[in-house]
Amino acid sequence: MSALILIELNGSEVNACSRAAITAASQLSDSIDALVLTNDASNSASVSKLAGINSVKMIVDDALENANVEVASKLIADAMSGYKYLVSGSSTYSKNILPRVGALLDVQPISDVCEIKSNNTFVRPLYAGNIMATVESSDDTIIMTVRATAFEHSGDGGSAEVEVLSSTIPESNSTFISLQESQSERPELTTAARIVSGGRGLGSKENFALIEQLADKLDAAVGASRAAVDAGFISNDYQVGQTGKVVAPQLYLAVGISGAIQHLAGMKDSQVIVVINNDPDAPMSRMADLVWQTDLFGALKELNEYQV
């Protein structure tokens, strides 16, 4: 019962959520292959180094530079012949493509798996993570995305053979125009050990810079609530919550975030939660290990000036 992992690349590097997918697949199968769709054959280097992978299947075509979902889903469906499982990390990349593969193979995919109970039984969140459901699939083929925060990230150390699949690239009805990428020198939000997150309480984009300053001091990633993103303080890819990113760092420091249920869903598994807020009744405070009830600007100034 072999498994195929859809690998997501960031440039030439393997995305952390793909490493979580390998760990999840290793609980289902002892024969795991990796599938990479790329425009650059040299990108196989980082994939073949992954531990726990038998072989790397690669499809190389210029059309695959910016994953075109219509093309990718067809290629993946074709590559699934002989595999029982298709596993990928929960990212916008996989969430875009995998359900369409499910449609082509007549399989009902399973989203955001957090735990594997048996070869066809899984635990996944409903209602913004307020409910955890144990679900059993009766499909012959199982397609799933797994939460990167719920499984260890498999490391390097392998030396898998790379096989380039000779696939016919189908015609597509959509074209890539541009990617407005957020540039950041800071740790990546979903894998960071520490996150400093800001909410509506910051009041402006200029003030949000205080969050970034504190993040840099703590070598932390920057996060935000939906309210802060909607208000234009920071771009959407920093949003933590049900419709943003799910995180579980060692330290989550929430500043000026009241704690809407959708936000809590995205960070409640953090190891240590610190809340800085002037509202003692904010739902966020009840989740906190440490609460500093104060004017957040005063606190940020003090923290940013504090000599560690």
Add this chain to the structure above:
Amino acid sequence: MKIIIPIKRVLDPYTQARVNKQTEQVDLTNAKMAMNPFCEIAVEEALTLKESGAATETIAVSIGTDKTVDTLRTALAMGVDRAIFIKTESELDLQPLHVGKILANIIKREEAELIIMGKQAVDNDNNQTGQILSGLLDYSLGTFISQFDLSSDASSVEVSREIDSGIETRKLNLPAIVTVDLRLNEPRYASLPNIMKARSKPLETIELDSLGIDTSPRIKVISVVESGTKDRASKQISSAEELFSELNQMGVL
């Protein structure tokens, strides 16, 4: 150009989901229900297109028991032209693949070239139905969109997609399916006169059984538990020095 907007009736998103301890399933008895918030955004976008003259007709579609009609009436009150109600005899656990097949049937019948729908429903959080539907129909697909621009000849749309690494812009040739994200627009409220008017708008009922679609569950929910957010024993602190000292002791710096 016709626009179809598939919508879903869900537990009101500001209500806490509860588990029936006996059945180990989510208990929706007497729960307050509402239109899925992402569906409201989809309805709003379709109405904007109709008002700009780009669309000729907007059609809301939903699947469920008789109570689902309330949700369709809400869409009609917001301004949608007509509704199609796919009626089930009992509460079925319809999964995205089933819903995709049902919607594909209706879309073919209506010959609709543009489908606007929510990126996910806030009950099951699957984030799958639009993608599955696009695969079944072989329509082009734009997920998680925060901007939508129809070309002047209505042959394509340019969409901005909210993805993990930033904002991606793509051009989709029609027929297409887009799934909408939160920042696309602010949905309107239905005014009282429009709520009254919605009562006389056309609402067609189709029995699910008449479509001949296999809806036997592919995934069985064995049990559910409330995980929720656990309160922690919050310790009050009052200075940066105290905070850093605590964090050092906890070993998270």
